[in-house]
Amino acid sequence: MRSRSRTYSLTFSIYSLILFNSLALHASEYLISYRYVVKDSALYNESLSISQAMKKCSGSPQIALELQTDGNKNLKKIISQNSEKFTEYIHKLGMHVEYKDTTNKAMNKSTTIMTLQTTCFTVDFNDNFAKIAPLK
Amino acid sequence: MKKVISLSLFVALMTAMFVGCSTKETPKKESDKSIAVAKEEVLGKNTSLRLVALGQGVAPTTTISPAQAYALAKKAAVADAYKILAEKVKGVRIEGEDIIGNMMIKKSSIHTSVNAMIKGANIVETNFKDGLCEVEVELTLSHSQFTH
Numbered sequence: 476m477r478s479r480s481r482t483y484s485l486t487f488s489i490y491s492l493i494l495f496n497s498l499a500l501h502a503s504e505y506l507i508s509y510r511y512v513v514k515d516s517a518l519y520n521e522s523l524s525i526s527q528a529m530k531k532c533s534g535s536p537q538i539a540l541e542l543q544t545d546g547n548k549n550l551k552k553i554i555s556q557n558s559e560k561f562t563e564y565i566h567k568l569g570m571h572v573e574y575k576d577t578t579n580k581a582m583n584k585s586t587t588i589m590t591l592q593t594t595c596f597t598v599d600f601n602d603n604f605a606k607i608a609p610l611k
Numbered sequence: 612m613k614k615v616i617s618l619s620l621f622v623a624l625m626t627a628m629f630v631g632c633s634t635k636e637t638p639k640k641e642s643d644k645s646i647a648v649a650k651e652e653v654l655g656k657n658t659s660l661r662l663v664a665l666g667q668g669v670a671p672t673t674t675i676s677p678a679q680a681y682a683l684a685k686k687a688a689v690a691d692a693y694k695i696l697a698e699k700v701k702g703v704r705i706e707g708e709d710i711i712g713n714m715m716i717k718k719s720s721i722h723t724s725v726n727a728m729i730k731g732a733n734i735v736e737t738n739f740k741d742g743l744c745e746v747e748v749e750l751t752l753s754h755s756q757f758t759h
Contacts, residue, residue: 511686511731512688513668513686513687513690513691514667514688514690516667517668517669517670517683517684517687518669518670518671518683518684518686518687519671521686544720545619559682562686563734566689566693566732566734567730567731567732567733568730569728569729569730569731570691570693570728570729571727572693572694572696572697572725572726572727572728572729573724573725573726573727574694574723574725574726575723575724575725576722576723576724577720577721577722578720578722579718579719579720580719581715587690587691587693587694589690589693607720
């Protein structure tokens with residue numbers, strides 16, 4: 476009787492360990508997309524979408540970026556605190572440029588859409604900084 | 612005697628003028644050559660090509676502080692610089708449309724578009740003056756990037 480209860484507790488602990496590990500692995504992976512629109516040489520619209528990955532991303536981490544966190548573990552807040560550094564980093568990773576221009580009766584209208592397509596990033600939170608790297 | 616002096620002066624002036632014209636013409640030819648060389652610049656094996664673009668952007672009229680104006684103008688300028696790089700790397704699609712009725716142009720419009728992916732460009736310099744932000748961006752292309 477005792478041995479049966481021991482095996483049950485052992486299997487339960489193994490399953491819980493696997494579940495915990497799988498959750499922990501996915502917790503540090505985020506899907507990030509960024510897009511901004513420039514109309515007639517002035518910024519018109521900007522959007523940054525951040526979401527935790529629901530399943531494990533494939534690929535190995537590429538060029539990493541370190542951002543100051545001050546103990547904060549909310550990625551959206553960390554990125555908004557270091558927005559200039561982060562946007563410069565994203566531009567280096569690669570941005571899709573879509574430009575349209577119309578000239579009608581010597582009047583010119585232009586629209587530029589810059590997009591970072593949805594990319595999976597791995598994020599390591601430490602005490603005072605977070606390390607972000609895209610997975611490819 | 613006076614006639615001889617005036618004639619010699621006239622001849623000297625004319626020669627000076629012609630010499631001046633000839634010296635002015637030589638640099639033009641050199642610049643023409645340099646333009647021709649710049650047009651023929653291609654990415655060869657074991658070489659790299661550096662592309663530079665200067666983008667300009669202005670801040671929206673609704674900004675609440677100079678810092679915000681700078682940040683927004685810089686973003687617009689970076690987008691403009693990336694667009695110029697994309698034009699250089701991939702080219703521009705141009706479509707023109709003229710609508711003619713009763714032998715008169717009713718509507719004339721030109722549409723241009725660019726579609727490209729730019730990776731690894733660096734911001735070299737940023738200037739912000741009188742509400743206008745100028746950003747210089749460089750992109751280095753190497754032959755090995757296109758071997759795949």
